[in-house]
Amino acid sequence: MENLLRMDRMPHIWCPGCGIGLGVTALASALEKAQIDLNNVCIVSGIGCTGRVAGYVKLDSFHTTHGRAIAFATGIKAANPKLKVIVFSGDGDLIAIGGNHFIHAARRNIDMLVVCVNNFIYAMTGGQVAPTTPLAAYATTSPFGCVEPPFNIPYIADSSGAVYVARWTALHVRRLTNSLTEALHKKGFSVVEVISPCAMYYSRINRLGDGLDMMKFYHDNVEIRHGEDTKNLDIGFQTKIICGKFVDKERPSYMERYNQWASEVRGASNES
Ligand code: SF4
Numbered sequence: 001m002e003n004l005l006r007m008d009r010m011p012h013i014w015c016p017g018c019g020i021g022l023g024v025t026a027l028a029s030a031l032e033k034a035q036i037d038l039n040n041v042c043i044v045s046g047i048g049c050t051g052r053v054a055g056y057v058k059l060d061s062f063h064t065t066h067g068r069a070i071a072f073a074t075g076i077k078a079a080n081p082k083l084k085v086i087v088f089s090g091d092g093d094l095i096a097i098g099g100n101h102f103i104h105a106a107r108r109n110i111d112m113l114v115v116c117v118n119n120f121i122y123a124m125t126g127g128q129v130a131p132t133t134p135l136a137a138y139a140t141t142s143p144f145g146c147v148e149p150p151f152n153i154p155y156i157a158d159s160s161g162a163v164y165v166a167r168w169t170a171l172h173v174r175r176l177t178n179s180l181t182e183a184l185h186k187k188g189f190s191v192v193e194v195i196s197p198c199a200m201y202y203s204r205i206n207r208l209g210d211g212l213d214m215m216k217f218y219h220d221n222v223e224i225r226h227g228e229d230t231k232n233l234d235i236g237f238q239t240k241i242i243c244g245k246f247v248d249k250e251r252p253s254y255m256e257r258y259n260q261w262a263s264e265v266r267g268a269s270n271e272s
Contacts, residue, residue, distance in 0.1 A: 004028040004038075006058050013052055017203075017211020019170030019196030020050050023117050024057070026173050026194075027088065030180035041084045044073040046098060049124045049198075050090035050117040067097025070105045073112050081255050084184065085111070091118040091132040092125075095151055099131070106160035106189045108254040113183050113190045116153060119198035120235075127201030134237040138205045150235065157191040158230040158247050164190035165230065165247035170197065171218040172243065179245060188253045195241060208238070 005028070014020050031041065043061040045054035046069035054061040064072040069089045077085045087094070094102055094116050105112065121139055122128040129139035129146050132153070136145040154165045164186045168176040176194060183190040197203055197214035208214060218241065226244040233242050252260075 001025065001028045004031065004058055006056055009056055012056060014049065015200045017197060017199030017214075018049070019119070019194070019198075019211065019214075020053070020117055022170040022173055023050075023088075023115065023176070023194045023196060024053055026176040027086070027115060027180055028057075029173075029177045030184055033177065033181045034184040036084055036184060040082060041086065042073075042076055044069045044076065044085065044087045044089075046089040046093035047124070048090040048093045048122070049119075050088065051093055051124075053088045067093055067099075068101065069093060070098055070101035070110075070112075070114065074101075074105055074110050077110060077112055077255070081111075085113070086184075087112060087114045089114075089116065090123070091116055091120070091153070092122040092130045095153060095156070096122075096131045103156065103160040106157055106162045106191075109161055109163065109188045109251055109257075111187055111189070111253040111255060113180070113186070113192070115180070115192050115194060117194045117196045118153060119196045119202055120150075121198055121202040123198045123201050127198075127205055132235075134235055134239075137202070137237045140201070140205065152230070152234045153193045154191070154233045154246050155230040157189075161189065161251070162191050162247060163188035163249050163251055164192075164245075166191075166245040167193040167195065167233065167241075167243050169195040169218040169222060169241065169243060171215045172222070175224075175243075182245075182248075186248075187256075188251065195235075195243075206237075 045051040047066035054063040127140040129142040133146040166179040199211040
């Protein structure tokens with residue numbers, strides 16, 4: 001995997017027990033398994049602990065502004081459609097600040113793979129509540145527990161039009177790798193959520209132990225249900241987490257629609 005990492009940037013900034021590195025490992029393995037020409041792969045991240053990924057991979061990569069990874073990725077894909085564009089960022093970046101970009105890229109079915117590391121909190125900025133923080137969980141800005149219902153990321157992706165939606169935890173590296181490998185071959189907007197421990201903030205503030213304790217929790221509380229209706233994938237505070245592949249369908253990507261539309265319009269104007 002070292003051939004995919006900028007080893008001169010090591011050691012990385014992630015805390016002991018953080019799950020982000022496992023997500024990167026899974027993606028690196030998936031890229032090798034998928035046998036995609038790495039010269040045609042581009043990785044885009046936003047801001048946050050997960051946003052650092054773009055700086056560590058030895059591929060064409062963009063570390064963009066907060067919440068705008070998908071907007072940058074859309075521009076990259078439109079400018080050079082032959083690229084395999086991968087967005088790798090966190091829940092705060094993609095689903096809160098970048099929420100609008102997420103739903104509209106899904107609606108348009110922009111051809112990209114979005115890997116969303118969900119650690120239930122804004123980590124890099126100090127453990128603030130996020131739109132993924134489970135009800136009643138503590139954060140530095142919710143000292144009496146979160147009162148806002150969290151987003152269900154697979155349901156947002158599915159209902160907005162994503163063609164591939166899966167969820168795994170950082171414990172399920174082999175299954176996550178298989179999912180990413182499959183999603184890399186998919187045409188259209190594909191989303192893989194990776195539930196991941198934030199040992200520094202989420203686990204500490206909620207007295208859940210360290211990263212290893214969170215892995216044990218995933219081991220004991222994950223239910224794998226492929227094909228589950230995405231409406232049923234809410235995550236509560238320390239409740240069971242449903243993982244699996246939920247959506248795998250076909251519909252024309254944005255570029256396919258655009259090219260077809262453009263040729264029809266050109267044909268019509270040539271006839272007139
Ligand atoms: S603050 Fe949390 S998410 Fe960020 S590197 Fe540390 S453990 Fe990981």
